[in-house]
Amino acid sequence: MSSRGLGFGLAGVGLLCAMLAGCGSDAGRGEAAQRHIGLSTSLPLLWAESDDPRELLAADAKPSWAGGLLAEHGQLTPLDTLAGKDGQLPLPDDALLVMIQPRALSPQENLALDAWVRGGGHLLLFADPMLTQASRYALGDPRRPVDLAMLSPILAHWGLVLEFDGTQSAGERLVRLREGSLPVNLPGRFHLLGNSGDGFPDRGNHGIAAPNARSGKSGDALARCRLESSAILADCVLGRGKVLALADAALFEDPDAGVPLADRRDLLSRLLSRAESGD
Incomplete structure (x- = not known):
């Protein structure tokens, strides 16, 4: 999330985090409270779109359902x-x-993310090539969510x-998906850049068994990926870490417009669990 777009920086985000039940700091949540979850997003998941920072920090300001759910986890x-500052993912x-x-x-x-995942980090990524979520901000406004996912270098x-x-x-x-029904709107799909090596076994989940994918460039990926659900989902092992990527972000749109909120919450919880696991 970019403080440049918000205009009041991480100090304001910290206050918003406090609204999210301490961002998971409540010791009563047991194991979930000890789990560290980093969030990088251009979507208004921890704040509402507004021209006035005071409105964002108001006592009755509410985060999106997804921001609240992440804090619960x-x-x-x-x-x-x-x-x-040390060049590593914090x-x-x-x-x-x-x-x-x-x-x-x-x-x-890109370097920090790659090193962190290869070292054992787990990543849940939603990369939408054509975001359909409405925004009050005009095209070109830095506060507007990113309309087109621009992650080609790290994906390649x-x-x-x-x-x-x-x-x-x-x-x-x-x-x-094996976790349930994923709402999508103008989704993308993943494609593997060549094949080499031993296959990543298909676990019978209507997926496409995919061997180690390589981009063909020296030093590039050794990810072992399985594509599922018409290649909208990629489940990859990278070094000691894991990448679970989805080519759409419609899950985070207005729950009153389609799939009920309870179903969206349940699906995101299941995807978080899958990304955290080694399965």
Whole structure:
């Protein structure tokens, strides 16, 4: 999440975090309270779109359902950058990083993210090639969510390409995942950049068994990926870490417009659990 877009920086985000039940700091939540979850997003999940920072920090300001859910699952840390002063991703090695339509990453952030995942980090990524979520901000406004996912360098490094079919019809529809029905609207699909090595076994989940994917460039990806649900989901092992990527972010749109809120919450919880696991 970029403080440049919000205008009041991480200090304001910290106050918003406090609204989210301490961002998972309540010791009464047991194991979930000890789990570290990093969040990088351009979507208004911890704040409401507003021109007035005072409105964002008002006592009755409410985070989105997704921001609240993430806080329930662990100690939530909003990230303004993926590369700290030491050039490393500012999360513990065993944390979960959730990236939901993030802004474009700098070369330093790409390096930090790659090293962190390979070292054992787990990433849940929602990368939408054609975001359909409405925004009050005009095109070009830095506060507007990123309309087109711009993660090609890091995805290619891992052996993945995010493709988009411009001929598909707009409108929310459901795609079956093993965790449940995922609402999508103008989704993308993942494509593997060449194959090499031993296959990543298909666990019978209507997936496409995919061997190690390589981009063909020296030093590029050794991710072992399985594509599922018409390649909208990529489940990858990278070094000692894991990447669970989805090519759409319609899950985070207005729950009153389609799939009920309870179903969206349940699906996101299941995806968080899958990303955290080694399965």
